[in-house]
Amino acid sequence: MKDQFNPESLMMSYGYKPELSEGAVKTPIFQTSTFVFKTAEEGKAFFEVAYGLREKEQNEELGLIYSRINNPNLQILEERLCLWDKADDCAVFESGMSAISTVLLEFLKPGDLLLFSKPTYGGTDHFIHHFLPKIGVDTIGFHHGQSNEEIIELLEESGKADNLAMIYIETPANPTNDIIDIAACVEIAKSFSTQDKQVKVAVDNTYMGPIWSHPLDHGADLVLYSATKYIGGHSDLIAGAVLGHSEDMIRVKTLRTFLGNMASPHTCWLLLRSLETLKVRMEQQQRNAQQVADFLVSHDKVEKVHYLGHIHSEDPDYEIYKRQYTSPGAMISFDIKGAQTEAFQFLNSLKLLKLAVSLGSTESLAQHPATMTHVGVDESERQEMGVTGKLVRISIGVENAEDIIRDISNALANCDC
Numbered sequence: 001m002k003d004q005f006n007p008e009s010l011m012m013s014y015g016y017k018p019e020l021s022e023g024a025v026k027t028p029i030f031q032t033s034t035f036v037f038k039t040a041e042e043g044k045a046f047f048e049v050a051y052g053l054r055e056k057e058q059n060e061e062l063g064l065i066y067s068r069i070n071n072p073n074l075q076i077l078e079e080r081l082c083l084w085d086k087a088d089d090c091a092v093f094e095s096g097m098s099a100i101s102t103v104l105l106e107f108l109k110p111g112d113l114l115l116f117s118k119p120t121y122g123g124t125d126h127f128i129h130h131f132l133p134k135i136g137v138d139t140i141g142f143h144h145g146q147s148n149e150e151i152i153e154l155l156e157e158s159g160k161a162d163n164l165a166m167i168y169i170e171t172p173a174n175p176t177n178d179i180i181d182i183a184a185c186v187e188i189a190k191s192f193s194t195q196d197k198q199v200k201v202a203v204d205n206t207y208m209g210p211i212w213s214h215p216l217d218h219g220a221d222l223v224l225y226s227a228t229k230y231i232g233g234h235s236d237l238i239a240g241a242v243l244g245h246s247e248d249m250i251r252v253k254t255l256r257t258f259l260g261n262m263a264s265p266h267t268c269w270l271l272l273r274s275l276e277t278l279k280v281r282m283e284q285q286q287r288n289a290q291q292v293a294d295f296l297v298s299h300d301k302v303e304k305v306h307y308l309g310h311i312h313s314e315d316p317d318y319e320i321y322k323r324q325y326t327s328p329g330a331m332i333s334f335d336i337k338g339a340q341t342e343a344f345q346f347l348n349s350l351k352l353l354k355l356a357v358s359l360g361s362t363e364s365l366a367q368h369p370a371t372m373t374h375v376g377v378d379e380s381e382r383q384e385m386g387v388t389g390k391l392v393r394i395s396i397g398v399e400n401a402e403d404i405i406r407d408i409s410n411a412l413a414n415c416d417c
């Protein structure tokens, strides 16, 4: 099936066998904590595989045991998500943050060094700065535009380069749309890997995935999502996902089993429903975003628009953008003329766009990163990244583009800037 059809054609059926569920065309919600074994021998065999006591035999599937370990809604969802990123395996979590923190905990140990791109999502930034030091993990940040030579120099200067264990990047970065070269990070990871230590590259692909960018194709080991955003897409659930190669995913799934932070059957069922429209939603959002970005760029109350679709072909980022992404996406941020006061006037005047954090949903959302999502980031770092009082971030939804533009236009007219 999966070699014959495109992912969007398989989102309605792949991995689900109607004959196991009274012929129901849709996957029912398996709202159950535990599963009945046919025999004690079967239960024993399932546990041997689940706990890694032996390899799966050919054609043997992991039997259903207990919903913290596996559940049909969780498994079908994971199989469908694998199709977009062409990953061996996927683990779905109860939030994007639990996906991210589980990966960092599994691949980092005391004494290790983490190299990460700045800015990252506020929650990730907090975990890196406030939790990892408590378990003795050192961290070094780098930002968009730094060359590999400069990054390697940073690592060498720290005196801990030999302990590099992971490179964690978020691209395009939230909220600035700065992009990071994944393949260049893979090069750095390779140069610091040794026979008995492989430096992992993990990419938060929430802004672009799983439709417009596939970090595994560029050499990344792990791709992470807040499935709360585009994958869920309706602002009605919180979830996360990690995808990668089998040997890494066994580790991620084992830690998930013991942290117990998998997504519930109901959340998985909602995500299965969301996946059916993922591509049409994202394509409509992108078409709308392009029109909104073009409108903003020529507006006299707007100082600067940060949108991938506007990267000039002479900009050094252009080649990275073309190589990594098949679309400019549907996230726009812009500097309003003025400062926080003007940004707030704009946000308070919106009628159709909702004043809320989060992104990737069917409805358009607007927020003020410096005082909302990124308020926890150190002030001087915020300035350095361009997350200032005048920056507004908007996530474009599936509404009529002209309505979105009219609402933004009216709100800008209400600003004294």
Ligand SMILES: *Cc1c(COP(=O)(O)O)cnc(C)c1O
Binding pocket: 095, 096, 097, 098, 121, 123, 124, 170, 174, 204, 206, 207, 225, 226, 227, 228, 229, 238, 239, 240, 358, 359
């Ligand atoms: C929202 C978000 C997260 C965190 O995900 P939750 O589902 O809210 O836990 C991580 N990374 C990015 C880029 C995000 O936008």
